[in-house]
Amino acid sequence: MSELLRSYLTVGIFGVAAIAMAGAMLTIARILRPSRPTRQKLIAYESGVDPVGGDWAQSQIRYYVFAVLFVLFDVEAVFIFPWATRLEVYGVFGLVEMAIFIFILLLGLFYAWRKGVLRWV
Amino acid sequence: MVELIWLVPALPLLGFFLLLLIGHKVGEPGSGWIATIAAGGSFLATLAVFVGLLGRDGHAGDRSYEFILFEWLPAGSLKVEAGFLVDPLSITMALFVTGVGSLIHLYSIGYMHGDPKFSKFFLYLNLFLFSMLMLVFGNNLVVTFLGWEGVGACSYFLISFWHQRESAARAGKKAFVTNRVGDWGFMIATFAIWSALGTVTYTEISNSPAMSAATGTAVSLLLFVAAAGKSAQLPLYVWLPDAMEGPTPVSAMVHAATMVTSGVYLLVRMNSVLTDDALLVIAVVGAATALFAALCAVAQHDIKKVLAYSTVSQLGYMFLAIGSGAYVAAIFHVITHAFFKALLFLGSGSVIHGMHDEQDMRKMGALRAVMPITAGTFIVGWLAIAGVPPFAGFWSKDEILLAAWEQKNIGPLLWFVGLVTALLTAYYMSRQVILVFFGKQNWEEDVHPHESSWTMTTPLCLLAGAAVVGGAINLPLVKDWLVLEHFLEPIFHHPHHFSSGTATKIALAVISVVAGLIGISIAILSWLTRRIPTDRLEPEFLENAMYVDATYARVVGGTGTSAFQKTADFDSSVVDGSVNGLGRLIMKFGQLIQPTQSGYMRNYAIGIAVGALAIIALLAWGLLL
């Protein structure tokens, strides 16, 4: 067995161990706990709110727009963090680059705002 | 100044486009002037190029200038450039093409007055001039062929310009079909030359080693077929008399002065490949055509038909000259003929115009009093074509007859045929002049002939001048006066020299002049003074051109048509059948694979996945091998 595959073997063993452990705990719990099902107990857990209607419910399209905007700025943050940690190294060059990047993103936000996307009607 | 060559064809092309865009808005006479100025400008540019060419040393061989526009068809070993070749031959042709052409443009402004398609006529004229210049200046066979087809197309358009007339439409069709035979010869010759010599460029062809005798003769004869189609030689001449259905300026320019001489030009241009056997054929066909057409001209009543047969006959002379190896004489006659025949046609046009579209000579007579300028200039043209010295026609015809006399195999016979033709020419032209301008008044009372406007008479006077002195470009009296011959010399592989002594030359010249005078005398005796009864002088046999045309019509119409019908049946059943069957097969195959285009994205994704797997499999298979 090659060196490469041997190191994967470790991963394999670790995985098997993890599955075995989780399985063992769940099995033990199942054996030990008493089982008295009621209707209330079998309802899907929704943060304490009773689920109403089917699962093909319509959701507000605004959620979608906000989600997109959120992802946008999330990605912006992901891009800014590494730069921030090496701020001194990149110096003026980095500053200008980042300014352009943020400017373009802000332009997008500005456009979205002007087009009325941010209004929650 | 030689570099200005591009301007020469560019100006008529520009004129064409201008007329295409704004012609119908400018109307009459503006569009006529646009076309005339384009043609005149082209003439001036040609003059400039000519002067530039003269400035170069004639003997060092650098009077040949190639102007390459672009590499046109780079196809493997065949490299065809779109370029112009300026050398003594092409510039000589171009000078009279643009010169005579400009005069005819000017003339047409008067002649086409009041025609509803006035601007369209000039559009075609400009396009024709452009094509003709491409033909003349093309530096290889392919460019020349483009021009060749271009002048052909313009010729059909112009013949059937008044296509409301059934006969005009038919004449156009006839010219088209007959010319296709010649074009076929041109194309095959081009391919044959390419495969034999590996080039189609003139300068390279003339520097190539000779082809084998058989190939050379075949190529020569194919070229002659091409030339015979365009220049109306036996047996392909039939379209030219009918082409007189076109407006008269067209007859003068396209069917007398320029286009029909392009066959002569082609053979002279390709003189290096013509073999002796082929030359003999050319000489015989030329002589036969000359005699045949002259006989036909004797009995025509239509003023333009006489001139048409006369043109065929004169073209026969030119081919006789080529066949005898006297290329300079051929070109010389092309030029003088352009002058006097254009003059005669324009004169006849002036008569027709003045007589309100009457073309029958029997209904004319005594017109010299009412149309003095037309009559005077027409008489000059008559003397020139009849070979009366010192008019232009005498010199060129005399040189051809001398060349025929010296032909190696059957010289005296060719000369004799030429002589008879000369006599007949003098006769039928005198008959025409007498019938139209002399004798008694035969037109009806309600016709009021009148002299034409200045735009029509000016070209007549200028051409008359040229017909008088045109011979001066190649006078045989003193060796240094053979200007044309010395100018054209670099073109030829085997320069032709007359071997006869001075006494023979003079004797031959005298005989031909006498023949001409005899012809004129007969005409005067029979048609003017009526000493000879005229009722036997116009046999129906000749009036109908020996029934050649009718025979063609019967063959093509009878057995020909049924043969064509069979071919068409074969085409529709077997050829079309197999093509359609193949088409259906392809459709079937298409329907078989059509379900793959289901419209479902999942299926398309599967297609991509399968394709990817197939590619990987193919690559893996390649690796295994």
Next chain:
Amino acid sequence: MGSLQLVGFVGPSVNWWALLPQIILLGAALAVLLVSALAPQRASTVFTTVTTLCAALTSFVVALGLWSDVKADGPSSSIASAFGVDGFSIFFTVLILIGLATTALLSHGYLDREEMDPPEFHALLLCSAAGAIVMASANDLIVMFLGLEALSIGIYVMIAMHHRRSEARESAIKYFVLGAFSSAFLLYGIALTYGATGSTNLVHIRSYLDAVVFQDQHLLMAAMALLLVGLSFKVAAAPFHFWAPDVYQGAPSPVTGWMASIAKAAGFAALLRIFFAAFASHDVDWAPIVGALAVITLVIGSVMAILQTDIKRMLAFSSVSHAGYVLVAVHSASATGTSAALFYLFTYTLMVLGSFAIVGAMGPDDEHPLSRYTGLGRSRPVIAIGFTVLLLAQAGIPTTSGFIAKFQVIAAAVESESYFIAGVSMVTAVIGAFMYLRIVMAMYVVDEGEEGPRPIWHWTTSVVVLAAVGFTIIVGLVPQFLIEFARDAVPVLVRG
């Protein structure tokens, strides 16, 4: 860890001049968005069209300047060899800019007629064009992928922009999902290429492959296969073409023209750069596969085309078969073949843009049945002649640019001794000609007294059609200048 010290960052040298064409386009896109956001009422079509045209023109001038630089100093590359500046990149920049200007003109009448939002369309178009230029110029697979995505994302949205039409949405979804699917193949191919050669940079890949003989080249083969799949999808080569007819049919006509011309051209640019330039030493491996794809594409494209009854679907399959011809040229893996491919793409772009210009102007995009064109020759003779020229050019009739293009492609195939493929190209050209002639016949053969259609015609469309027809005929008669341009544009990989 005390040894950490601040070292001044030295970025790769950037030849800003070389990046200027796409920077101008992106700048124009931002400007259009900004102005339309600030403007009190909806920005006019005139403003957006003029802005796009100006951007294209400026970019074009810069590209010409770059061309003279390349002519003088030879090809170079910038940003650590990630971005090539050679005849190839400039050829495609010019082509893409022509396509951009044309599409902008076409959209002018279209956006007004269909009441679509001009600024968003133009901003997306400009971004898409910038992406296409990046894709054609990139010397690095990752940069190329970025360009591809910029190009594609713009197109996805442009297709869907016609939000009142469900067909447009269907097209957009189909193209988006399948595009993402094929992008995955492409990315995986890039990853495997990196695994096989240790770099994503084409210059490095080329020199590595030249220097190293593989004992076991499975990885490289798999990489090639996956790259080929990803790019074949973009150029709509069979069997990755299924999306094309559906998407072309549903998309707004100007966008269809853009997809059929520029998206395809950019795809081929990437294909040529990767396979012809970078994998040149392994052409014995990839050329047969490309040849097989070419044959399948030619056959399916031409055969399916003649079964269609909808003009846009016909043209879609015809564009599939055109991709086949370009693949034939790529297959020959020679400089002759590459310049034949470039010539083909250039002439084809103008033909297809002109064709879709006419199709778009003929009426709304619901469906384009052939019967809509019946009698066009009588009612609008000039348009009919223009369309006829463009169709005959696509069929490859002599005296049009299409003939010269097909001729060169087949000549390249013959030169590389691929006689079978050359034969298939000729046969499919005949099959394809049938389809084009069907459209021409429909325009001219009409019953007596029947009136043809009289579409509302915007003058910008006339400009485009006139230019396309003129170009097609001029190149058909005097092809030399374009042949030379294409000859000078064979891709070169240089370190820089």
